[in-house]
Amino acid sequence: MDGSFPLPLFGGDAPLYHQLYRHIAAAIQSGALAPGSKLPSKRRLCALAGVSMSTVETAYSLLAAEGYVLAKPRSGYVCADLLPPAPAAPSQRLPETVPAPPPRWAYDCSTSGVDTSAFPFSSWARITKEAVYENPGLLQRGHPQGDLSLRTALAELLAQYRGVRCAPEQVVVGAGADYLITLLLQLLPEQRSIALEDPGYPAAYTAAALHGREAVPIPVDGEGMDPEALAASGAGLAYLTPSHQFPLGVTMPAGRRSRLLHWAASAPGRWLIEDDYDSEFRYSSRPIPALQGLDRAGRVVYMGTFSRSIAPAIRVAYMILPPELLERFRRTFSHGACTVSRFEQESLRRFLVQGLYGRHLRRTGNLYRKKCALFTGALSAIPCAAISGADAGLHFMVTIPRLSEAELVERAAAKSVGVQPLSRYCHRVKPKPSTVVLGFAGLTEDELAQAAALLKEAWT
């Protein structure tokens, strides 16, 4: 066997023992060294390969550890009987980078943009550094709901800004609102369907599909989700955006809130998920307190996120569980880990309690108020244009009865302005005709002025 023993051509940077090991392993894998055949003795291989004893010993022990060879007492090493490699799939080329498509529009009035120009970089950097330095204990595994100190700060913030009534024990922190919806659906396996606003937030429809739940579209009227249609649907779980309905921009009045709370309280196993989307930015009046604060029956799950009020990069969202669901959470996830880094939790806590978040909200609120006024003002000058849903949040709707929805979108695109057709968010309901949805947060004031001028040309 010595004559035919495959020796490596040593070369390259890898240690000799590793080259030797790799070479012999490959020979066994390919069948060049047959199952059951003996390897040369260590001494013999030293001589054959011209390497030291320790090189050979290390290579042989690796081969034995990985199961390529078996050590037989008094007869040395014998090649193992490996299956030949499984056949390669025909098209297993590594996927190539899909280059980011070039921007489709010069002015993208997307509803997902935010203005990050006011982000307090130096404060955040300082806070982040302090959070690491001053808290070595944060390296250990934290509470599955998030650290109590952050949950306490959140409960206080939500009580003050949103009228939410909760104990810090009810707060669950997680890496984004979509993730929290996943957790919630895992807590509610008996809910096989979920009522969603129609038109509504596309990610909620996606989440329902990903969890194998039936999405039941419920029409939204001028006050929000229709309670009669909800009651008729048979669903036990409903997802709502009462502060600033997406995409219609409707704010749900007190009477409608009360009706939905009645629906939830009037039979067991009914739940409302209140996504308090965009509640931070309200231009024409004070923010309306959350549905959760009015709920005396413990049927509302309140949900919010910092992705819009701070930045999309900050993956921190939170939900407030009513007592019954909190019990379930504690039973189901007591061994889980919170999905947000504890350093990031501590940075956010400092941002909140040092008053930096309040200041940031005021600054960005003023920015958005100005942008919204500028953009809606300029668009109002278009003949017959009606603007709605602009009292709050970072988007609104424009209706121009003279043009079809498709014409509005296409003419805007021809001027390189991206706007979304309302029908994109509609499921069973017929969209309000001639209407498009525009976000303004991601564009600068100059860009908004330019986009408005282009839209005026496009739509006049």
Added chain:
Amino acid sequence: MDGSFPLPLFGGDAPLYHQLYRHIAAAIQSGALAPGSKLPSKRRLCALAGVSMSTVETAYSLLAAEGYVLAKPRSGYVCADLLPPAPAAPSQRLPETVPAPPPRWAYDCSTSGVDTSAFPFSSWARITKEAVYENPGLLQRGHPQGDLSLRTALAELLAQYRGVRCAPEQVVVGAGADYLITLLLQLLPEQRSIALEDPGYPAAYTAAALHGREAVPIPVDGEGMDPEALAASGAGLAYLTPSHQFPLGVTMPAGRRSRLLHWAASAPGRWLIEDDYDSEFRYSSRPIPALQGLDRAGRVVYMGTFSRSIAPAIRVAYMILPPELLERFRRTFSHGACTVSRFEQESLRRFLVQGLYGRHLRRTGNLYRKKCALFTGALSAIPCAAISGADAGLHFMVTIPRLSEAELVERAAAKSVGVQPLSRYCHRVKPKPSTVVLGFAGLTEDELAQAAALLKEAWT
């Protein structure tokens, strides 16, 4: 009506308009102001309440905005017809803090502890601060799979340390391994069952239950998951820990790897999830390359995390999707957001590419090697004690045939040392008798010496 109109007792810190608004809203909600009844005129209320016109105007406009009152042309404001509040649930007291239970043992040999004493605080703090300062672009929404720069660094790291062969395009970054398993199960809705190691990692069983999949326990022998039992189970999806099986500590040899790859390649719709748990720490030989690197058919999903190799607080895990699943991911999650903060992604990238991770692994690897040798050495002195699974990772098993499993656990607990019974991780298989699982990473060397002395007393 004026005489009976409920006026607030002004007081406290809230602005007058807000006290007035809140007072009237409560009266409408409770029915004290009947539906349809008229509010006093603004001028009249100024006089009644002794406040300014602007205070009254603000309060009325808030009431109108929230739907408590309706503005009727020429007749002022009329109370809306609200439903009375839904009945309160009998037991809706806010949950109280469940105080953390006092530690059950003086020495907790849990398998989830890690040693954070070697964590490079000052480097991490510096890197974190730089990541914020130098990357304002990171505030915007990033790639759903995680930033390409981090994925490139991960692909290089995994190629070098673990023999993983992948393009950065195949890497998906997410907030923890449990979260990535969630994503993966969402990508594989057709897999109604999942084969799991028995004994095995409890979180994998929990994940299966949470996603409504049947957990199929497959016995683990001295080489890892039994391929014949897997083939016979009918499952199309199997979850494995080949580097250091949890909890047996078995390292899967080359022949078994090859058999499992054959199983996966020999029929469509079969997948192996390789959780490369504990692969970073190997004491008796070089780490064995990952299963993924041998997979030519594209049937292995490779998974890893930094929670043990850096710290549990760092919520960053990653998986490598084979091309077919990458296509599915791109179709399903193209609009989703990565669950890890982009600042944290950038901090980790810097930690990797600046060589700090490699240095940290060497330091903690030496620490763990020393701890493992110390603890196993001391425990070997116990008569008839056999130690297994201590070649790698942060836990091992001790078998003492003279005592039952329950006796081992109880006698250790009586000395205030926490050890886990092997049966805790077993489903259908009968556990190896008289065996307990011990982790050593979370205790200091002194604590390990003391725990070993106590265990010797307990088990002799």
